[in-house]
Amino acid sequence: MAAKAAIAYILDHADYKPAPKLSLDEIAAELYLPFEVYEKYKVYTTDPTINPNYIGPKALQARLMKIADEYFGGCSTWYMTSKTMLEAGLQKLEMLKEDCNKMAAKDLHELLRCFENYHRILSVEAHARHILFREESRYPGYYYRGDFNKIDDANWKCFTNSVYHADTNTWEFKKVKHVQMYP
Secondary structure, X not given: OHHHHHHXXXXXXXXXXXXXXXXXXXXXXXXXXXXXXXXXXXXXXXXXXXXXXXXXXXXXXXXXXXXXXXHOOOHHHOOEEOHHHHHHHHHHHHXXXXXXXXXXXXXXXXXXXXXXXXXXXXXXXXXXXXXXXOOOOEOOOOEEEOOEOOOOHHHHOEEEEEEEEOOOOEEEEEEEEOOOOOO
């Protein structure tokens, strides 16, 4: 379905000419920044995995998983979260986004991991903001909101759609009605 929609969009907008905001050299510099950071600071310590000037993709991923687990309803909190915990976790996620500029890669594999982390951070943020938007517990087996611990069937059976506006760094949410397809 997605492929058909993509082809339909391409055929409907055949006159579209992409206009990138950055030049090719600026895009290449941004893509290879983790290599440059590593090469610049790798001799600062005797162990290249521990360095105050950069963070490796594995360490950043561990920090991301810790934030998600502790604040967004992971197994360490028995899948329990609340508005206060979600907002604190989102603040920590913002700090983690700032640290992304200091990610370093020693080889192509780590460069790939750097870009996976960028996408994982966005996915984790979307998940957390969806939980924050839906003021309910998603029982059984999803997560529990300590501030909304009752199961609300009237509001539970719906979908949450979101749009991320990268230019303004804002999120837009809406609830979409659930349609029962079978009895």
